[in-house]
Amino acid sequence: MTRVRETLLPPAPPPRRTGGPAGWLRTNLFSGPGNTLTTLVILAGLALLLPPVFRFLVTDAVWSGNSGEACRPEVAGRAVGACWAFVGAKINYLVYGSYPAAERWRPNLFFGLVALGTAWMLWLDAPRRGLGAVFVFLVGPLLSYGLLSGTAVLGLAPVATSLWGGILVTLVVSLVGIVASLPLGILLALGRRSELPVLRYACIGFIEFWRGVPLITVLFMANVMLPLFLPGDLTVDRLVRPLVGIALFASAYMAEVVRGGLQAVPEGQGRAALALGLTRWQAMRLVVLPQALKVVVPGIVNTLIGLFKDTTLVSIVGIADFIRVLEAARADPRWSAPTIPATAYAFAALFYLAVCFSMARYAAFIERRLAAGERGRA
Amino acid sequence: MTAPAVEFRAVNKWFGSAHVLRAVSLTVARSERIVICGPSGSGKSTLIRCVNGLEPYQGGTVRVEGRDLTPARIPSVRRAVGMVFQHFNLFPHLTVLENCTLAPIHGRGIGRRAAEARARDELARLAIADLAARYPGQLSGGQQQRVAIARALCLDPAVMLFDEPTSALDPEMVQEVLDTMTDLAGRGMTMLCVTHEMGFARRVADRVVFMDEGQIVEAAPPEAFFDRPAHPRTRDFLARIL
Ligand SMILES: Nc1ncnc2c1ncn2[C@@H]1O[C@H](COP(=O)(O)OP(=O)(O)OP(=O)(O)O)[C@@H](O)[C@H]1O
Numbered sequence: 229m230t231r232v233r234e235t236l237l238p239p240a241p242p243p244r245r246t247g248g249p250a251g252w253l254r255t256n257l258f259s260g261p262g263n264t265l266t267t268l269v270i271l272a273g274l275a276l277l278l279p280p281v282f283r284f285l286v287t288d289a290v291w292s293g294n295s296g297e298a299c300r301p302e303v304a305g306r307a308v309g310a311c312w313a314f315v316g317a318k319i320n321y322l323v324y325g326s327y328p329a330a331e332r333w334r335p336n337l338f339f340g341l342v343a344l345g346t347a348w349m350l351w352l353d354a355p356r357r358g359l360g361a362v363f364v365f366l367v368g369p370l371l372s373y374g375l376l377s378g379t380a381v382l383g384l385a386p387v388a389t390s391l392w393g394g395i396l397v398t399l400v401v402s403l404v405g406i407v408a409s410l411p412l413g414i415l416l417a418l419g420r421r422s423e424l425p426v427l428r429y430a431c432i433g434f435i436e437f438w439r440g441v442p443l444i445t446v447l448f449m450a451n452v453m454l455p456l457f458l459p460g461d462l463t464v465d466r467l468v469r470p471l472v473g474i475a476l477f478a479s480a481y482m483a484e485v486v487r488g489g490l491q492a493v494p495e496g497q498g499r500a501a502l503a504l505g506l507t508r509w510q511a512m513r514l515v516v517l518p519q520a521l522k523v524v525v526p527g528i529v530n531t532l533i534g535l536f537k538d539t540t541l542v543s544i545v546g547i548a549d550f551i552r553v554l555e556a557a558r559a560d561p562r563w564s565a566p567t568i569p570a571t572a573y574a575f576a577a578l579f580y581l582a583v584c585f586s587m588a589r590y591a592a593f594i595e596r597r598l599a600a601g602e603r604g605r606a
Numbered sequence: 607m608t609a610p611a612v613e614f615r616a617v618n619k620w621f622g623s624a625h626v627l628r629a630v631s632l633t634v635a636r637s638e639r640i641v642i643c644g645p646s647g648s649g650k651s652t653l654i655r656c657v658n659g660l661e662p663y664q665g666g667t668v669r670v671e672g673r674d675l676t677p678a679r680i681p682s683v684r685r686a687v688g689m690v691f692q693h694f695n696l697f698p699h700l701t702v703l704e705n706c707t708l709a710p711i712h713g714r715g716i717g718r719r720a721a722e723a724r725a726r727d728e729l730a731r732l733a734i735a736d737l738a739a740r741y742p743g744q745l746s747g748g749q750q751q752r753v754a755i756a757r758a759l760c761l762d763p764a765v766m767l768f769d770e771p772t773s774a775l776d777p778e779m780v781q782e783v784l785d786t787m788t789d790l791a792g793r794g795m796t797m798l799c800v801t802h803e804m805g806f807a808r809r810v811a812d813r814v815v816f817m818d819e820g821q822i823v824e825a826a827p828p829e830a831f832f833d834r835p836a837h838p839r840t841r842d843f844l845a846r847i848l
């Protein structure tokens with residue numbers, strides 16, 4: 229038996245959703261006993277947790293004062309939360325360490341360069357991004373080095389790295405790690421896929437070695453062993469040693485992330501590029517690598533977040549990074565008050581949280597944008 | 607006398623211990639249209655990939671326009687040979703126009719302006735000029751395959767290789783790609799097409815080549831091939847697909 233439709237249906241509007249905030253609450257939070265219970269438990273947890281945190285950080289906080297006196301409950305005459313006055317008084321030390329006060333414009337200019345380079349790279353539609361990459365990976369680092377440590381050519385007084393400290397050092401260590409590990413990681417990942425066995429095994433060996441050793445060990449080794457390997461009259465700066473260690477350590481992780489991306493690019497892409505008469509290197513650079521790196525943006529950012537937090541370990545080998553100057557600052561007897569340690573750690577947590585959360589948000593943004601690009605693919 | 611466009615002489619190839627091309631010999635004259643068919647795994651893709659050096663082979667010789675396919679000559683041969691793939695293999699991170707200009711600019715050293723003008727010409731000739739700014743992911747399969755053909759044509763190839771260009775397409779898109787290929791044949795392009803579109807083979811091919819187990823079992827003009835297949839394997843195969 230056949231049926232034939234006599235009239236075609238016109239498109240109809242979609243059914244109305246159960247509207248209003250009440251409807252949203254019902255479908256999302258209280259749909260069924262299990263979900264309702266979960267919602268209630270989480271709400272109760274938040275109600276227990278958030279008010280004291282807020283009280284400590286904001287309502288009970290002390291915002292001004294010249295010494296620890298201001299943050300003592302018996303002096304203030306009330307319960308005292310975070311002592312932000314302490315952070316305010318120490319902020320220069322926390323940012324620059326012992327960098328000479330008269331020369332602080334140099335780190336400031338460095339922060340400016342970093343902001344410029346970051347914006348140039350992260351804003352995907354920025355003009356001349358190729359030039360930006362040269363700036364970030366070549367000009368920027370050299371310029372920053374000259375600027376911070378001082379060069380006769382620029383007429384800048386030398387500033388020993390032992391004076392650098394605080395956020396400045398944390399930033400320098402992380403940036404060196406990031407700027408070195410991306411290109412090195414890409415080269416290692418390519419080497420690991422090379423057809424030359426010597427190169428391939430060298431890269432595998434390198435990657436597995438650095439992945440197999442804890443960062444702390446790397447830092448100690450860089451500190452005590454690097455000088456042993458070098459000719460006697462050559463000394464390596466105390467800051468450079470952990471920098472080298474971190475850069476190599478991070479490269480190994482980056483290499484594995486990039487390798488994952490390379491594997492995700494279909495074989496046909498490289499084949500098509502070769503068939504068009506491009507060389508193997510051009511096929512890699514113009515066709516395979518751009519696609520591979522796009523796929524692994526979240527992985528790269530994840531690695532960078534880990535790297536950023538791991539830089540705190542350099543304090544163990546005597547580098548005055550942010551955490552270490554924070555420790556030194558809170559030991560100041562002028563600023564002894566019951567909540568000073570908690571304030572210091574809360575400040576550190578907020579600092580790292582802000583930076584890492586921004587990175588994570590950026591990665592999410594890129595992911596969404598890439599997903600939008602993929603949509604509609606046949 | 608000019609050298610043939612493509613010449614295989616006793617080409618042998620192994621993947622590990624599998625003998626996938628067994629003493630294949632075939633001479634393709636200039637402007638000749640060859641359709642290659644045969645069961646899955648018979649070595650069709652492998653054979654045409656030998657033409658532009660995508661697959662190394664272990665015995666015999668392949669010549670393109672009289673040039674031996676030595677490693678040093680592979681780049682120049684690849685410039686003379688265009689290839690179209692089953693899965694299009696467009697570069698998804700580049701627009702249609704950029705797909706078409708990438709190799710001219712970076713492989714040939716042609717200026718961006720000239721390369722773009724040329725690409726727009728080719729796209730216009732294949733009636734897809736309006737797609738230039740799109741990304742491959744925004745195109746239908748048939749459109750993607752036509753872009754892939756335009757991309758290859760931007761390099762002025764003397765020989766075009768097609769590896770099952772329509773078998774990843776929805777039925778209603780097959781015809782637009784076949785029309786494009788027919789058009790190309792009309793312009794005198796030398797073509798080696800792996801395809802099971804037998805209507806196309808009958809209309810366009812000068813010779814149909816049937817491969818099985820890494821060998822050329824039968825090669826004949828389409829009328830003879832379809833109406834009087836000589837080898838029992840050919841008859842078997844035709845009975846199964848027609
Ligand atoms: N990279 C490879 N490594 C090992 N064996 C391979 C490889 N590529 C192809 N082969 C084998 O070589 C033989 C010929 O493969 P080829 O792809 O040329 O067949 P085909 O005729 O194109 O088949 P299809 O119609 O399925 O595309 C097959 O047996 C296949 O399994």
Ligand SMILES: [Mg+2]
Binds near residue numbers: 650770
């Ligand atoms: Mg095939």
